[in-house]
Amino acid sequence: xxxGNRRHIPEEQKQLVVIMAHTMAPKDIAAATGIHRRTINRxxxxxxxxxxxxxxxxxxxRPRILTTFDVxxxxxxxxxxxxxYTFELQQALFVHTGLNVDKDTLRNALIRRGYTRKTVSGQFxxxxxxxxxxxxxxxxxxxxxxETKHIPS
Numbered sequence: 001x002x003x004g005n006r007r008h009i010p011e012e013q014k015q016l017v018v019i020m021a022h023t024m025a026p027k028d029i030a031a032a033t034g035i036h037r038r039t040i041n042r043x044x045x046x047x048x049x050x051x052x053x054x055x056x057x058x059x060x061x062r063p064r065i066l067t068t069f070d071v072x073x074x075x076x077x078x079x080x081x082x083x084x085y086t087f088e089l090q091q092a093l094f095v096h097t098g099l100n101v102d103k104d105t106l107r108n109a110l111i112r113r114g115y116t117r118k119t120v121s122g123q124f125x126x127x128x129x130x131x132x133x134x135x136x137x138x139x140x141x142x143x144x145x146x147e148t149k150h151i152p153s
Contacts, residue, residue, distance in 0.1 A: 009035060014043050014053035064109075065101055071109045073097070078115060 013033070020029045021044055030037040047053055066074075073096065074089055086103040094100050 009039070011054050017043050018047050018053060065099065065105060066109050070097060070099065071113060074106060074110060075113060078110065
């Protein structure tokens, strides 16, 4: 096909072609509108198949790698372990589904579901639990061991 042979036909004009098809043959519509007969036949075929003049995909853009099931699995992991890292999510997804996706893909999928980045506020840092054991102090923030320091007696 030579460049420039294609042109956009607005949806309203395609609707007029469908209306004209009730009383006119495709050859007569082509003569009246200047639209090629093959294009008119394609518009009418789309109308018969879908009831619409134009085909629109259900989702725009590239198909998603992660299915709804995969994202639900990730959500479950985050709900069970809120301080899980993306590389841990990546490993768990690979083990359970065989999908090897980038960490950014996982992060974006969770953001689409309403999750945001973890942040540590200044107040949260001061909430800690100290346990003494043989001169060692274990500092636990949020129930998870973050740092162990040895204090000499």
